[in-house]
Amino acid sequence: MARTIQSLERAAAVLRLLAGGERGLGLSDIAASVGLAKGTTHGLLRTLQQEGFVEQDPSSGKYRLGAELLRLGSGYLDAHDLRARALAWTDDLARSSGESAYLGVAHRHGVLIVHHVLRPDDRRQAQEVGTMQPLHSTALGKVLAAYDPAAYDAAVGAGLAAVTGRTVTGAEAFRRGLEEVRSRGWASEVGETWDGVASIAAPVLDRRGAPVGAVGITGAVERVLSGGEPRPGLVAAVRDCARAVSRDLGSGRF
Known part of the structure; x- marks a missing residue:
């Protein structure tokens, strides 16, 4: 060795x-x-x-x-085919939704943010490219865990720790939630990672139909939800973006 x-x-x-x-x-x-x-x-x-x-x-x-x-990481990100294919579509998603748009991939025990389009307003925001988000408490992470067995094992193996009081920490409840994600084709979370913040995400698939990432939006609960549920227009925008990136990668599943 x-x-x-x-x-x-x-x-x-x-x-x-x-x-x-x-x-x-x-x-x-x-x-x-x-x-x-x-x-x-x-x-x-x-x-x-x-x-x-x-x-x-x-x-x-x-x-x-x-x-x-x-500087070194940007060379990897610029060469990352997924990010390159998603640039225009995530820009459109942020513009149409009015929220921050993210592209993430499974990495170790979390979600690596490989692209982030800032919310299109004048409020101060921080660029989050290169940061890690939890697999079990974010919409991006739930999508990855639902479609990628390795990501699921990583999420459960990390312990499903409580990030806020709303985080799902039970293994069985987490598994059932992922079944629902696969059934409807998208994931959401409300206040599980950040209080007062909600997110929606959908999977990005390659030409084999395999999950290679997830795309989504994050914003204040009052903007993302209506009547306690994700706004249908935002869900549709996220899914359309995910489909567009997947088609660019050669996926014929959608």
């Missing part, structure tokens, strides 16, 4: 940890989480900072991912 390089494994562990920290992490927290001495961790962080992969907030001293990772 080929030997691995320990320093690279440790650096990768630090980067993965920082990827999940929204507001940055301090040296002690990072060292404790990756199981390394503070001196070793500080050396890793200093090297990663010199290469631009990590940044340190001068006021708080906390570390976060650096801009160099975004």
